[in-house]
Amino acid sequence: MSQVLSVKNLSISFGGLRAVDDLSFSIDRHEIYGLIGPNGAGKTTVFNCITQFYKPDTGEIRFTDQKGREHLLNGMPPHKIIGLGLVRTFQNTEIIRELPIIDNVLLGAHTEFKAGVLANMFAMPWARKQERELRKKAMEALKYCGLDQIANEYAGAQPYGVLKLIELARTLMCEPSLIILDEPAGGLNDAETERLTELIRGIARDHHCAILLVEHDMKLVMGLCHRICAISFGKKLAEGTAAEIQENALVQDAYLGKEDEA
Amino acid sequence: MRLIRNKYLQYLLVGVAFLLPVLLRGVPTATVTLAASMVYTAIAGLGINVLLGYSGQISLGHAAFMGLSAYLSAYLTKQLELPFILSVLIAVAAPLLIGLILGAIAVRLEGFYLAIATLGFGEILRQLFIEMDWFTGGFSGASATYPTIFGQTLTKNGMYTFMVCLLVVLMMLVHNLVHSSTGRAMIAMKSSRSAAMAMGVNVFQYKLISFAISSVFAGLAGVCYVHFFRHVDPTVWTAGLSLNLIALVVIGGAATVGGAVVGAVVMHGLPELMKEMPIIGEIPGLPLLIVGILMIIILIFYPRGLIFVPRGIIDSIKKRFGNAKKGEV
Amino acid sequence: MVEFFQQVVGGIETGSMYALASMGLVLIFQTAKIINFSQGTLGMFMAYVCTGLILELQMPMWAAVPAAMGIAMLLGALIDHFLMNSKQNITNLSREMITLALIMIFQGLAPMLFGANETPFSKFISASALDIGGVKILPNSLLIIGITCAIMATLFIILEKTTLGVAVRATASNPQTARLQGIPVKLVTLGSWAVATALGCLAAVMVAPLKNVTVSMMDSIHLNSFIAAVLGGFSTFYGPVVASFIIGIANNLLGYYVSTKWSLPMLYALILLFIVLRPNGLFGKKIVKKV
Known part of the structure; x- marks a missing residue:
C-alpha cells in the first residue's frame, strides 16, 4: 500500500526544550492513524510541524497527493499546504x-x-x-x-x-487525501463522541482519505484507528494496532497507567 | 419589504437622501458644503472599513494619502491641464503604488508595524506638502477648479452630485467584495489567523490587498475634496484626520458597508449641531471629546456600531410584540 | 569636532525623552500585548496638569512634577482597569482602538480644562551653560539625562533582579502560564500602565520648556518613541532605549551635516530600509506564536 505521509527524523526545540525528538512515522492511504501520548508529549507540535506552522529543526516531511506526486513539505508556506490535499483542524477550534x-x-x-x-x-x-x-x-x-x-x-x-x-x-x-484532526472529541460528551466516531469513520470511507488524529479519548482512538503511535517527551514509544499498543509495557508506564489514576 | 432588503436599492436610497440638498429648492449652500464633507469622508471611510473592519489592520497615514491625491489632481488638472479622468487615474495610482510598497514592508510583520509605518510615512508626506511649494503651494496651499467631464464643466452642485454617485457605486463594489471569497478570506484572517492560513489564505497577500484598496479609496476621497472645495493646504491631512477616519468606522459600524456613511454623518453632523446650541457651542474641544467617548462606548458595549441601532430597536419591539402575542394564545 | 560633540550631547538629551516614552510603550506592549497609541497624548495632558499644579496651586517645581507623575500613575491604572479590562471578550484590536479614542478624549479635554492658549513652562534649572572643552551644556540638560539614566537603571534592576521583575517578565513571555503559576497578571498589566503613563508624563514635562505646553507638544516625541521601539525591537526592554539614543543623536547629526528640514524623513527612510533587512529590530527576537 502506498504512503500518503511520511515523517522522518523530525525534531524541534523551543529554547532548549526538545518538544519533538527524532520522530519517524508514516501513514498509508485510507488509513486512520492515531497519535497518543500524555499531556505535553508534543503531539500538537508534530501537527504544527507537518502543516508548517512551525519550521522543524531537522527531519523530512513528505506528502503524496491524489495524483501520486510526492511533495517535500519542509519550508513550504503554511497556506500552500491545503492545496496539496492536506487539511487540519485545531485543538481549541479556530472558527470564524x-x-x-x-x-x-x-x-x-x-x-x-x-x-x-x-x-x-x-x-x-x-x-x-x-x-x-x-x-x-x-x-x-x-x-x-x-x-x-x-x-x-x-x-x-x-x-x-x-x-x-x-x-x-x-x-x-478541499478534496483531502489526508485530514489531520487535533483532539476532535475534546470537550464533547459521550453521545456526541460516539456520533463523531461514526462520522470520522464515514469520512475516511466516503472521501477515500487518510486520517491522522490526536485524541485523549482512548475509547475513540482504540475503536477507530488502524494503527497507533504512542509518544512521550517527543520520542516514539511504540507503534502498532490498538491491541499491541494496549499491551506495550512502555506505553502503559508512560501513559495508560497514569490515565487510570486520573 | 423584500425590495427594501435589497442592498443595492438601499445604497441607491442613501444616494437619493444625500442628493436632497441639491434636489430641494431653497437649501442654503452651507448645507451642500457640509454634506460634501460627509460624502468625501464616507468614501475614505469605506476604504478604512475594508482595512480595519474587515481585515483588522490599523493605518494612521491615510489622511496623507488623501492629501497626496488631492495635490496631485490639483496640479495635474490646473498646471498640466490634463483631462479630469486621466488626472484622477494618476492621482489615485500614486497612493496605490506607495501603499503597495509601504505595505509590502510593514504588512509582513506584526499588525502594529503598519500603524507605526503609516504614522511615520504620513508625517514625511505632510512635511513634503509644506516644503515642496512649487507643487503644493506650501503653507498657503494650491487651488483647483471644478472638473470638466465629457466636455461639461461641473458646477458646485454638479460636483457634489458626482461625489454622491461615486459613493453609491463604491458602496456597491465594497458590498460585492465583502460578500465574495475575498471578503471571506479577509474576515477569516482578522478573526483567526491560524484558521485562515490552514485553509489556504495567503495572509500577507490579503493584508496587502486590503491596504491597497483602502489607499485607492483614500485617493478618490482626496480628489473629491480638492475639486469640491477647490483649495488644498497642508493643515487638513494630519494624523488627526486619519484618527477621525478610524473613529467614524468604529462608531458607524465596523465590517458593515453602511457603517462608514453613518459614521461620516455623525462625525460632521455632530459638531454642526453643537455649534447651534447655546453655551455648549462655545466650549473648545467638546466635539473631539464626545467622539472619543462615543468610540469607547461603542467599542466596549456595542461593537456592531450605530448602524445596528435601528435594527436593534426593531428587533426588541418585535420580540416584545411577539411575546405579547404568545401570551394571548 | 566641537560641533560634532555639541550635536551628540543635544541628541542624548532628546534621546532621553524618546527613551522614557518608548520604555512606557514597551512596558505596556510586553505585558498587555497592545500598542498604547495614547502614550504621547496622556503625557501632554499630564504636562497641562503639572502646569496647573504650578500656576494655580502655587506648588514648587520639585513637588509639582512628582505629584503630576503620581496622578499619571493613577490615571494609567484607571484606564487599564476600567477600559482595557472592562470586558472579558474584548479583542486586542479593540483595546488598541480604545487607546486611539483616548487620544481624542484627552486632546478634547486639555483645552476645555486648561484653555486653548500655549503655556510656557520653565526649566528645572535655569543656570547658564557650562563650557566643557568648547561644548556648551546646560545644567538642565544634564539633569534630564541624569534623571533618565537613573530611572532606566532602576527599572532594569527591578526587571532583572527582583521578584516583581520576574513577574513582569513571566507575564510578558506567556500570560496564561504566568497566571497558572500564581502571578497576578492583572496587577502586572495595571502596574505597567501606571508606570508607563508616569514615564510619559515625565517625558512631557522635560519637553515642555522647549516647546511650551500645547496640545501638539508631544507629537514628534510620540512618533519618535514609536520608531525607536520598532528600531530596537518590541521584544526586549533595553532595545528601544538604546534605539532612542541612536535616533536622537542620528537626527541631530543628519540635521547638522545634511539638512535640518530633511533629517527626520531621511532617518525614517533609513529605518524603514533597516526593518526590511532585520524585521525584528536591532535586538529583537522573533516572536513564535502558539497555535
Whole structure:
C-alpha cells in the first residue's frame, strides 16, 4: 500500500526544550492513524510541524497527493499546504465567529476560487456562478455532518460540539487525501463522541482519505484507528494496532497507567 | 419589504437622501458644503472599513494619502491641464503604488508595524506638502477648479452630485467584495489567523490587498475634496484626520458597508449641531471629546456600531410584540 | 569636532525623552500585548496638569512634577482597569482602538480644562551653560539625562533582579502560564500602565520648556518613541532605549551635516530600509506564536 505521509527524523526545540525528538512515522492511504501520548508529549507540535506552522529543526516531511506526486513539505508556506490535499483542524477550534456556518465551511474551499479582487468587486457572472456551485458543495458537507438545518446561523452563537463539527465539515471542501484532526472529541460528551466516531469513520470511507488524529479519548482512538503511535517527551514509544499498543509495557508506564489514576 | 432588503436599492436610497440638498429648492449652500464633507469622508471611510473592519489592520497615514491625491489632481488638472479622468487615474495610482510598497514592508510583520509605518510615512508626506511649494503651494496651499467631464464643466452642485454617485457605486463594489471569497478570506484572517492560513489564505497577500484598496479609496476621497472645495493646504491631512477616519468606522459600524456613511454623518453632523446650541457651542474641544467617548462606548458595549441601532430597536419591539402575542394564545 | 560633540550631547538629551516614552510603550506592549497609541497624548495632558499644579496651586517645581507623575500613575491604572479590562471578550484590536479614542478624549479635554492658549513652562534649572572643552551644556540638560539614566537603571534592576521583575517578565513571555503559576497578571498589566503613563508624563514635562505646553507638544516625541521601539525591537526592554539614543543623536547629526528640514524623513527612510533587512529590530527576537 502506498504512503500518503511520511515523517522522518523530525525534531524541534523551543529554547532548549526538545518538544519533538527524532520522530519517524508514516501513514498509508485510507488509513486512520492515531497519535497518543500524555499531556505535553508534543503531539500538537508534530501537527504544527507537518502543516508548517512551525519550521522543524531537522527531519523530512513528505506528502503524496491524489495524483501520486510526492511533495517535500519542509519550508513550504503554511497556506500552500491545503492545496496539496492536506487539511487540519485545531485543538481549541479556530472558527470564524463573525461568519455564518456555511461561510466557515466555504472558507475550506478558498483555494478553489478563481476570482480575484476585481472580479469579485464587480461581481462577474462567472465568479458568482462558482460561488453558487461551491456553496452547494458546502451545503452537502454540512448535511454530511448533520448541520444543514443551521447552515445560515452565525458560528459565534453555536455550542462547542457544533464548532467541532463545523471544523470537520470545513476539511471536506478541499478534496483531502489526508485530514489531520487535533483532539476532535475534546470537550464533547459521550453521545456526541460516539456520533463523531461514526462520522470520522464515514469520512475516511466516503472521501477515500487518510486520517491522522490526536485524541485523549482512548475509547475513540482504540475503536477507530488502524494503527497507533504512542509518544512521550517527543520520542516514539511504540507503534502498532490498538491491541499491541494496549499491551506495550512502555506505553502503559508512560501513559495508560497514569490515565487510570486520573 | 423584500425590495427594501435589497442592498443595492438601499445604497441607491442613501444616494437619493444625500442628493436632497441639491434636489430641494431653497437649501442654503452651507448645507451642500457640509454634506460634501460627509460624502468625501464616507468614501475614505469605506476604504478604512475594508482595512480595519474587515481585515483588522490599523493605518494612521491615510489622511496623507488623501492629501497626496488631492495635490496631485490639483496640479495635474490646473498646471498640466490634463483631462479630469486621466488626472484622477494618476492621482489615485500614486497612493496605490506607495501603499503597495509601504505595505509590502510593514504588512509582513506584526499588525502594529503598519500603524507605526503609516504614522511615520504620513508625517514625511505632510512635511513634503509644506516644503515642496512649487507643487503644493506650501503653507498657503494650491487651488483647483471644478472638473470638466465629457466636455461639461461641473458646477458646485454638479460636483457634489458626482461625489454622491461615486459613493453609491463604491458602496456597491465594497458590498460585492465583502460578500465574495475575498471578503471571506479577509474576515477569516482578522478573526483567526491560524484558521485562515490552514485553509489556504495567503495572509500577507490579503493584508496587502486590503491596504491597497483602502489607499485607492483614500485617493478618490482626496480628489473629491480638492475639486469640491477647490483649495488644498497642508493643515487638513494630519494624523488627526486619519484618527477621525478610524473613529467614524468604529462608531458607524465596523465590517458593515453602511457603517462608514453613518459614521461620516455623525462625525460632521455632530459638531454642526453643537455649534447651534447655546453655551455648549462655545466650549473648545467638546466635539473631539464626545467622539472619543462615543468610540469607547461603542467599542466596549456595542461593537456592531450605530448602524445596528435601528435594527436593534426593531428587533426588541418585535420580540416584545411577539411575546405579547404568545401570551394571548 | 566641537560641533560634532555639541550635536551628540543635544541628541542624548532628546534621546532621553524618546527613551522614557518608548520604555512606557514597551512596558505596556510586553505585558498587555497592545500598542498604547495614547502614550504621547496622556503625557501632554499630564504636562497641562503639572502646569496647573504650578500656576494655580502655587506648588514648587520639585513637588509639582512628582505629584503630576503620581496622578499619571493613577490615571494609567484607571484606564487599564476600567477600559482595557472592562470586558472579558474584548479583542486586542479593540483595546488598541480604545487607546486611539483616548487620544481624542484627552486632546478634547486639555483645552476645555486648561484653555486653548500655549503655556510656557520653565526649566528645572535655569543656570547658564557650562563650557566643557568648547561644548556648551546646560545644567538642565544634564539633569534630564541624569534623571533618565537613573530611572532606566532602576527599572532594569527591578526587571532583572527582583521578584516583581520576574513577574513582569513571566507575564510578558506567556500570560496564561504566568497566571497558572500564581502571578497576578492583572496587577502586572495595571502596574505597567501606571508606570508607563508616569514615564510619559515625565517625558512631557522635560519637553515642555522647549516647546511650551500645547496640545501638539508631544507629537514628534510620540512618533519618535514609536520608531525607536520598532528600531530596537518590541521584544526586549533595553532595545528601544538604546534605539532612542541612536535616533536622537542620528537626527541631530543628519540635521547638522545634511539638512535640518530633511533629517527626520531621511532617518525614517533609513529605518524603514533597516526593518526590511532585520524585521525584528536591532535586538529583537522573533516572536513564535502558539497555535
